[in-house]
Amino acid sequence: MPRKFRLPRADILYLNRKPFDDVDFDLPVEVCGIKFRNPFFVSSGPTTMLLSQLKRAAEYGWAGASCKLTFDPPPYIHRRPRYGWDPTQHLLYFTAEKRLKLDEACRLIEQARKEIKNFVLFSNFTYSEDDIEGWVNMARKFEAAGAHINELNMCCPNMSFNVELAEDPTKAQHKTGASQGQDPKALRAIISAIKQETKIPLCVKLTPEGSQQHLIAKICYDAGADMVCGVGNRLALTQIRMDEPGKSDIYLQEEQGMYCMNSQWLKPLALRDVYMMRRMVGPEPVILGTGGVTTWEDAVEMILAGANLVGVCAATILYGFGFFPDLFRDFRKYMEEKKIAHPKAMRGKIVSKVTTAPELTLYEGYARLIDKYLVAPCDNACPFHVPAQAYVRLVAQERFQEAYEQITSKNPLQYVCGYVCNFPCETDCTRGLKDEPIRIRAIKRFVMDLAQEKGWKPAVVKNAFHGTKVAVIGSGPAGMTAAHELARSGYAVTVFESEKKLGGMLRYGIPEFRLPRSIIDLEIRAIEELGVKFITGKKLGADFTLESLRSEGYKGFMLAFGTQAGNRLEIPGESDKLKRYYMAIDFLKERQRGNDLEIGKRVVVIGGGFTAVDAVRTCVRRGAEKVYMVYRRTKEEMSSIPEEVYEAEEEGVRVMYLVSPVEIRQVNGEIKSIRLRNNVLGVTHDGGRRPPEAVEGAEFEIECDTIITAISQHIDEELQQMGFRMTRWGTLEYDEKTGATPRIDLVAAGDASMGPATVIRSIAEGFNAAVTLDKKLRGDQAYLDYLPEMHPVDPKVVIDRNPDFPLKPRVPERMVEAGVRKSNYEPYEHTMTREEAVEEAERCLFCGCGVGCQICEELCLTRAWGHEESYVKITPEDCVACGICIYRCPNNNIDMVATEVSPKNSSLAGKPKVIKDPAKIKIWNIHG
Numbered sequence: 001m002p003r004k005f006r007l008p009r010a011d012i013l014y015l016n017r018k019p020f021d022d023v024d025f026d027l028p029v030e031v032c033g034i035k036f037r038n039p040f041f042v043s044s045g046p047t048t049m050l051l052s053q054l055k056r057a058a059e060y061g062w063a064g065a066s067c068k069l070t071f072d073p074p075p076y077i078h079r080r081p082r083y084g085w086d087p088t089q090h091l092l093y094f095t096a097e098k099r100l101k102l103d104e105a106c107r108l109i110e111q112a113r114k115e116i117k118n119f120v121l122f123s124n125f126t127y128s129e130d131d132i133e134g135w136v137n138m139a140r141k142f143e144a145a146g147a148h149i150n151e152l153n154m155c156c157p158n159m160s161f162n163v164e165l166a167e168d169p170t171k172a173q174h175k176t177g178a179s180q181g182q183d184p185k186a187l188r189a190i191i192s193a194i195k196q197e198t199k200i201p202l203c204v205k206l207t208p209e210g211s212q213q214h215l216i217a218k219i220c221y222d223a224g225a226d227m228v229c230g231v232g233n234r235l236a237l238t239q240i241r242m243d244e245p246g247k248s249d250i251y252l253q254e255e256q257g258m259y260c261m262n263s264q265w266l267k268p269l270a271l272r273d274v275y276m277m278r279r280m281v282g283p284e285p286v287i288l289g290t291g292g293v294t295t296w297e298d299a300v301e302m303i304l305a306g307a308n309l310v311g312v313c314a315a316t317i318l319y320g321f322g323f324f325p326d327l328f329r330d331f332r333k334y335m336e337e338k339k340i341a342h343p344k345a346m347r348g349k350i351v352s353k354v355t356t357a358p359e360l361t362l363y364e365g366y367a368r369l370i371d372k373y374l375v376a377p378c379d380n381a382c383p384f385h386v387p388a389q390a391y392v393r394l395v396a397q398e399r400f401q402e403a404y405e406q407i408t409s410k411n412p413l414q415y416v417c418g419y420v421c422n423f424p425c426e427t428d429c430t431r432g433l434k435d436e437p438i439r440i441r442a443i444k445r446f447v448m449d450l451a452q453e454k455g456w457k458p459a460v461v462k463n464a465f466h467g468t469k470v471a472v473i474g475s476g477p478a479g480m481t482a483a484h485e486l487a488r489s490g491y492a493v494t495v496f497e498s499e500k501k502l503g504g505m506l507r508y509g510i511p512e513f514r515l516p517r518s519i520i521d522l523e524i525r526a527i528e529e530l531g532v533k534f535i536t537g538k539k540l541g542a543d544f545t546l547e548s549l550r551s552e553g554y555k556g557f558m559l560a561f562g563t564q565a566g567n568r569l570e571i572p573g574e575s576d577k578l579k580r581y582y583m584a585i586d587f588l589k590e591r592q593r594g595n596d597l598e599i600g601k602r603v604v605v606i607g608g609g610f611t612a613v614d615a616v617r618t619c620v621r622r623g624a625e626k627v628y629m630v631y632r633r634t635k636e637e638m639s640s641i642p643e644e645v646y647e648a649e650e651e652g653v654r655v656m657y658l659v660s661p662v663e664i665r666q667v668n669g670e671i672k673s674i675r676l677r678n679n680v681l682g683v684t685h686d687g688g689r690r691p692p693e694a695v696e697g698a699e700f701e702i703e704c705d706t707i708i709t710a711i712s713q714h715i716d717e718e719l720q721q722m723g724f725r726m727t728r729w730g731t732l733e734y735d736e737k738t739g740a741t742p743r744i745d746l747v748a749a750g751d752a753s754m755g756p757a758t759v760i761r762s763i764a765e766g767f768n769a770a771v772t773l774d775k776k777l778r779g780d781q782a783y784l785d786y787l788p789e790m791h792p793v794d795p796k797v798v799i800d801r802n803p804d805f806p807l808k809p810r811v812p813e814r815m816v817e818a819g820v821r822k823s824n825y826e827p828y829e830h831t832m833t834r835e836e837a838v839e840e841a842e843r844c845l846f847c848g849c850g851v852g853c854q855i856c857e858e859l860c861l862t863r864a865w866g867h868e869e870s871y872v873k874i875t876p877e878d879c880v881a882c883g884i885c886i887y888r889c890p891n892n893n894i895d896m897v898a899t900e901v902s903p904k905n906s907s908l909a910g911k912p913k914v915i916k917d918p919a920k921i922k923i924w925n926i927h928g
Helices: 010-014 051-059 102-115 132-145 159-166 184-197 213-223 264-281 296-304 314-319 324-337 377-381 388-396 400-408 414-420 440-454 477-488 517-528 546-551 584-592 610-622 642-650 759-781 795-801 834-841 855-859 884-888
Strands: 029-031 034-036 040-042 064-072 083-086 091-094 120-127 149-153 202-205 227-229 234-236 259-262 286-290 309-312 363-369 469-473 492-497 533-536 556-559 581-583 602-606 626-630 654-656 659-667 670-681 692-703 706-709 746-748 865-868 871-874 894-901
Touching: 034 120, 040 324, 051 064, 051 102, 064 102, 064 132, 064 149, 091 314, 102 120, 102 132, 120 132, 132 149, 132 184, 149 184, 184 202, 184 213, 213 227, 213 264, 259 264, 264 286, 264 296, 296 309, 296 324, 363 871, 377 388, 388 400, 388 440, 388 834, 400 440, 414 440, 414 517, 414 759, 440 834, 469 477, 477 492, 477 517, 477 556, 477 759, 556 759, 581 584, 584 610, 584 706, 602 610, 602 692, 610 626, 610 642, 610 706, 626 659, 642 654, 659 692, 670 706, 746 759, 855 865, 855 871, 855 884, 884 894
Parallel strands: 040 064, 040 309, 064 120, 120 149, 149 202, 202 227, 227 286, 286 309, 469 492, 469 556, 492 533, 556 746, 581 706, 602 626, 602 706, 626 654
Antiparallel strands: 029 034, 083 091, 091 259, 234 259, 363 894, 659 670, 670 692, 865 871
C-alpha cells in the first residue's frame, strides 16, 4: 500500500533540552566548491530573516539557509505577514509578507558568518528596476558581506505577478520575481553580468509560473549560472468565503487576495520540475529541489528526481526547525537499509526510468477482497454477529427500511434484543475509546418500532420443505432460534413448552417493565408463520420422553429447557421451610404465573446478575420498604450491566459490594436477619474474575424478613435423572461451539447447557445447535451452516486514522422518572425519536468492512463492487483494475491480482481472467 505520512511534531521536540544527541548530522555534500554539512537547507523567507532564527536552525542540524527576501529599491509590496492554513489540504497561503532591505540583509549575513560555524549562507535577492547594474551591485554587496552563495530570486513572492493576475497588468510597473524570471533575454544578461563581477557561486531560483522551469534552467546554465533552484509554489485563489464573497478568511486581512500557495500539496509539481530539469541538463549541473518537502520520504523522492540539495520552506513555518532531527535520523536509516553510501548515489535514479503513457507495461488483473469477515468491533462482539455497523450507518443515512432488513437478516428475536440485550456491541464500540459508545441497542429498538408502525415484514429465505420431524424442548431464546432456523431449512418443527405460555425465560424470568409481553408474542407469531407447531403445558419426563417422540417419527431433538432450579447458599440457617425464603427464578416465575409470592418489608437479594437485579426491582414495585442487593465482588465483576444496577439504585435499591452471606438468623421459621462478611478480591490464576476472599473478623448483620437467592441456576433434579450426561455445575454436557452432545440425534443450547447467560448468547447457541442438527440429519444435503469466524479491526487503528473526529456525547436516554416508574410494571425507557436515532447513528465511525462502509462499492467505476447481506463482494470479471478501491479502503483489505501483460491498446483487452486456484494467484506488490 502507498505510505501514509504523519506530520512532524516539533512542539514535542522543543520540550526536550537534548532530544537528538544520537543524530549525526554530518553527511557532507559539496557543490560548486561549497561544503554543506548535509543536503538540507532552510529556504523559507519568514524563518530566515533574523540571526536568532539562523542560530536555531543550525542548532537543530540544518546545513544552511537561504536568507530572504531582499529587495532593492524597497518593494512596493512590503507589509506585515498574513498567513492562512488549511490543514485538510496541507495548504499554507499568503498575500502579504515582510521583506529585507539591502543593508539589513547584508548585516544579517555578516553577523551569521561570524557567529555560526559550519552553516552555509545564501543571499536571496531581487532587483525591482530595469537596469542590470542594480542586480550586480546587490551581488557584490552580498559577496562582501560573506555570503557563500548568491541566489537570484526569480520567483518568490511573484510581486508583479500578484498585481498582474489580481488586478491590472499596467499597474505592475516594476518587473520583479516571476515576471523577469520568464524573460530569457533578461535572465542571460543579468546572470552574465553578475558572473563577471563576482566569484562566489551563483544560483538562480526559478519562476514556477508557466511550467517551463526546465527550459529556463537550461538558459541559466548556458548563461553561466552555477546552480538553479526549483520552486513549486503557485499564485492562485483559494478559500473563497461563501457566506461573504470577497471577504478574507485570514486574520486581520479584510479582502480576498491572490494567494501564494505553499506546503505539501506542491510536492508533485516540484518533483516534476526537478525531474524535467535533470533530464534537460544532464547529470552534472547542480539542482536545488524545493516545494512541499515535509518528511524524510519527501526528501528521498526529491533526490531521486535529481536534486543535489533539498530546501525546506513551508514546513519550517508550520512546525518550526525542531522536526529536522527526526527527519534526518530516518533519512539516514533509509540510506543504511538500502546500503546507499551517499545521497549522490541515488540522485536522479528515476530520470531514465520515467516512461511515457503509450510505452508503459501494464498487466491485466482485478481487485480482490482479502478478508470478507473483517468487521467492526461491535459486529464481532455480538455472539450472533448481528451487523450493527450496517444498520447503524443506514439509520444515519435515514434508510430505515434497509436498516430493518439488515437487523432481521439475523432473525429471530431481534425485537426482543432491542429491549433486553446486554449489548456487548456497545462495550466494544470504538467510540468508547474517545468519548462514549454508540447506543446501538436503542437504535435497533427505534428501527423495530418503526417497522411495526410501517408494517414491514422480514424477508425469510427458505429451503424446500422436506418434512423431517424434529422436536425442540423449550421455548426460550435458544429454542425459538433453533425452531426458526430448522423450520426455514425445511423441517417439520414442534416446540414443547412446560409452561402454559411460550417464551421460556423471556416471559417467566424477565419482568414486563423490561420486556413487554406484546413483543414476545409478536416474535412467537413470526416463528409460527413459518409452520412451527407449539405444544404448551407438557414437560419432558413427566408428559413425554425422547423415546416416545421417536416412536412418533421425530428424528432429531434440540434440548433448550433452561435451568429451572436455583442454587442454594449452603450456609447455616438456610432451609426450604423458612417463610419468605425463595430462589429468585421461582420468585419471578410465580409472578408471571399470576401468583405473587409473599414478601415482607425488608428484603435482601443475594447475587449480582440479571436475575438478581430483576428480583430487587420487582420487590420495589411490590412495595418493600427496604431492598438490599448484596454481591460478593465489586461492581466491575457483576454479570449484570451497570445501567440496570444504576436504575435499580435510582428506584431505591441499596447495593452492597464485597459482602457474602454466612448465616441466616430465624425464629420459628421467620427470618429475622442475615449475617454477612466483608471480602477483598484475591489474585486470579486462570485469567478469570478475581476470587473474593473473606476478611477475618469483619462481619455484620442486616435485619430482614425476606431473602431471595440469585446465585445461578441448574437443571432441575427430575431432568438430571433422565440419563443425560451432566457437568458438575448441573448443566448438560455439550460442545460449546456446535451444541453437539454424545448422542447423534441430540443437540443442546441455551441455559440448559451453558448455564444462565444472556439472551443474545442463547440465540447464537440456538442457531449453532440447529446447524449441527441439520448436518447430522441431512449430511451433504444440509441447508444451514455455522456462523463464520469474524476478524475485528483494531479500534486503536480506527482512532489513529480518524484523529480529528469531534468528541460528541451520546444522545441521552429518556426515561420515566424513578419515583413514578417504581410504582408500576410499565416499560419505562422511551424509544428514540427519528431525530435522536439519526443523530446518535451519525456518531458511528464505520470501523469495519461491509455495509456501512462500502467506499469500494460507492466509487467503483464499473460497479464491480457490490454487497450481499452485510458483506461487500466483488465480481472480478467486471473489474478493470484501476486501483482506486485499494487506495481508498480504510482497512487495507483489498489487494490486486495480476494475470498477464496487457495489450498496448485497451480496446483489445477483454474480461480479466479470474484465477480460481489460490496457489496460482499472484498478488501485485506496489513496493516490489
